[in-house]
Amino acid sequence: MSTVDQTSKIPNNVDLHHDKRLQRALEQWQPNYLQWWMEMGPTDFQAKDVYLRTAISVDAEGWAHFDWVKMPDYRWGIFLADPVADRKIGFGDHKGQPAWQVVPGEHRNVLRRLIVTQGDTEPASVEQQRLLGHTAPSLYDLRNLFQVNVEEGRHLWAMVYLLHSQFGRDGREEAEELLQRRSGNPDKPRILGAFNAPVDNWLDFYMFTMFTDRDGKYQLLALAESGFDPLSRTTRFMLTEEAHHMFVGETGVERIVQRTAELMKQDKNEDVRNQGGVPLDMIQRYLNLWFALSLDLFGGEVSSNAASFFADGLKGRYKEDSYEDHTALEQHYKMTVPKDGTLVEEDVPLRNAMNEVLRDAYVDDCQRGVDRWNKRLAEAGISTRLRLPSKRFYRHIGLYADMPFDAEGKLLSQEEWQRRKGEWLPAADDRAYVATLQKPVHEPGKIANWIARPARGIKGLPFEYEYVRLD
Numbered sequence: 267m268s269t270v271d272q273t274s275k276i277p278n279n280v281d282l283h284h285d286k287r288l289q290r291a292l293e294q295w296q297p298n299y300l301q302w303w304m305e306m307g308p309t310d311f312q313a314k315d316v317y318l319r320t321a322i323s324v325d326a327e328g329w330a331h332f333d334w335v336k337m338p339d340y341r342w343g344i345f346l347a348d349p350v351a352d353r354k355i356g357f358g359d360h361k362g363q364p365a366w367q368v369v370p371g372e373h374r375n376v377l378r379r380l381i382v383t384q385g386d387t388e389p390a391s392v393e394q395q396r397l398l399g400h401t402a403p404s405l406y407d408l409r410n411l412f413q414v415n416v417e418e419g420r421h422l423w424a425m426v427y428l429l430h431s432q433f434g435r436d437g438r439e440e441a442e443e444l445l446q447r448r449s450g451n452p453d454k455p456r457i458l459g460a461f462n463a464p465v466d467n468w469l470d471f472y473m474f475t476m477f478t479d480r481d482g483k484y485q486l487l488a489l490a491e492s493g494f495d496p497l498s499r500t501t502r503f504m505l506t507e508e509a510h511h512m513f514v515g516e517t518g519v520e521r522i523v524q525r526t527a528e529l530m531k532q533d534k535n536e537d538v539r540n541q542g543g544v545p546l547d548m549i550q551r552y553l554n555l556w557f558a559l560s561l562d563l564f565g566g567e568v569s570s571n572a573a574s575f576f577a578d579g580l581k582g583r584y585k586e587d588s589y590e591d592h593t594a595l596e597q598h599y600k601m602t603v604p605k606d607g608t609l610v611e612e613d614v615p616l617r618n619a620m621n622e623v624l625r626d627a628y629v630d631d632c633q634r635g636v637d638r639w640n641k642r643l644a645e646a647g648i649s650t651r652l653r654l655p656s657k658r659f660y661r662h663i664g665l666y667a668d669m670p671f672d673a674e675g676k677l678l679s680q681e682e683w684q685r686r687k688g689e690w691l692p693a694a695d696d697r698a699y700v701a702t703l704q705k706p707v708h709e710p711g712k713i714a715n716w717i718a719r720p721a722r723g724i725k726g727l728p729f730e731y732e733y734v735r736l737d
């Protein structure tokens with residue numbers, strides 16, 4: 267088990283003090299990071315004590331150490347999962363060769379791009395969520411928001427460590443640029459679509475952490491298979507932190523659904539709007555939006571980039587071990603492809619279909635979450651069910667990009683789409699209504715009217731605990 271150096275400026279388990287050049291470079295980046303955090307991190311709560319978990323080692327006991335922390339004092343550091351002895355590349359054309367400990371020259375540019383794309387999402391999400399603290403439905407939720415935010419900050423550190431340690435001057439420049447781009451800024455936007463969409467209310471936030479963070483899980487799982495061992499080790503450790511982010515989203519939506527069901531039962535017309543709840547059809551529209559935005563993050567269905575990532579051993583499949591064949595040269599993957607105004611089934615060579623293979627594993631995982639929400643509805647005696655829209659709905663990347671499919675996946679005319687899109691996507695009046703619900707509840711033990719209390723608090727503490735000290 268590697269030990270974590272907690273005493274140095276940058277906590278780490280990579281023996282940073284043995285590499286003075288790297289240590290100096292990262293120590294120079296650190297104040298720029300902190301400046302970014304103060305400018306673009308959660309507004310107005312930086313001086314408050316928050317009950318946060320911090321990693322102090324990478325083992326089961328140490329990775330989740332809870333304590334009172336002011337966010338700017340959070341110990342952002344560099345933590346890699348412990349190395350696997352004699353690790354070999356597990357797939358693609360180099361299968362069976364020793365995993366690379368140093369970035370291979372021939373894959374340098376591609377790896378840098380993958381790492382920058384991954385890294386860019388982390389600060390982007392913090393920027394998207396920076397105002398949410400002002401409208402948190404409870405102190406428990408406020409604390410969870412800040413937990414997610416500081417860990418996304420740490421995930422940026424994880425990628426910046428790789429850029430600084432393996433990519434020389436180019437890597438240092440990329441690390442600076444990660445602090446320069448801004449979510450939603452038309453002049454210097456974040457790289458991927460969903461990370462430029464606003465997250466300015468808690469329904470968007472829970473949908474984001476349910477669906478977009480879950481893309482993060484699958485992308486990290488694919489990168490954890492990488493033959494580039496430092497990338498594999500850093501993403502493996504990130505995955506331990508990621509689980510909580512999806513928990514926040516999945517249980518957040520679940521608690522809204524639960525409260526909506528309660529309020530429906532209290533009204534003879536099952537109307538929840540007049541009682542300050544979120545109607546199920548509105549929840550469905552936000553679900554549709556964030557599912558579609560998150561599907562785009564997997565890239566095109568047919569992708570020569572994805573084929574090369576796999577061939578070169580850089581990015582594998584979810585649970586690559588569970589496959590018998592790791593070359594993916596002979597097989598095909600079935601896809602539904604739009605052609606001349608209809609949809610036809612086509613067999614796509616498996617390597618070119620890797621984005622879709624990962625996306626399909628993700629869709630199954632999302633379905634499991636939706637099933638859980640529907641269970642709450644069934645228990646409450648409500649017959650309406652939530653559903654994932656078709657994978658073709660509202661896509662902007664890939665085979666179905668910008669084509670007018672409805673939520674069932676049926677191709678409409680542009681005219682019908684324009685007329686009916688408000689049935690499937692949040693419209694201005696939905697947004698205006700959700701905005702009216704965004705009022706802070708900062709008293710310990712209290713919760714906003716539109717969401718149910720969580721089943722339990724954090725780390726065995728009750729919901730009533732003062733998770734953020736605001737005075």
Ligand code: BYC
Binds near residue numbers: 479
């Ligand atoms: N938006 O062959 P294609 C997370 C570009 S989330 C804009 O289809 P490829 C987190 C693409 O770059 C996980 N552009 O795609 C969650 C390419 O450009 P070039 C983040 C897009 O390359 C919550 C062109 O279109 N991690 O961690 O196979 C909170 C054609 O590309 C998009 C990663 O993304 C898009 N949606 O795959 C915090 C993993 N999609 O090369 C954090 C690293 C595609 O022609 N990234 N393009 O200029 C990757 O693995 C791949 O870059 C992608 C794209 C899967 C994103």
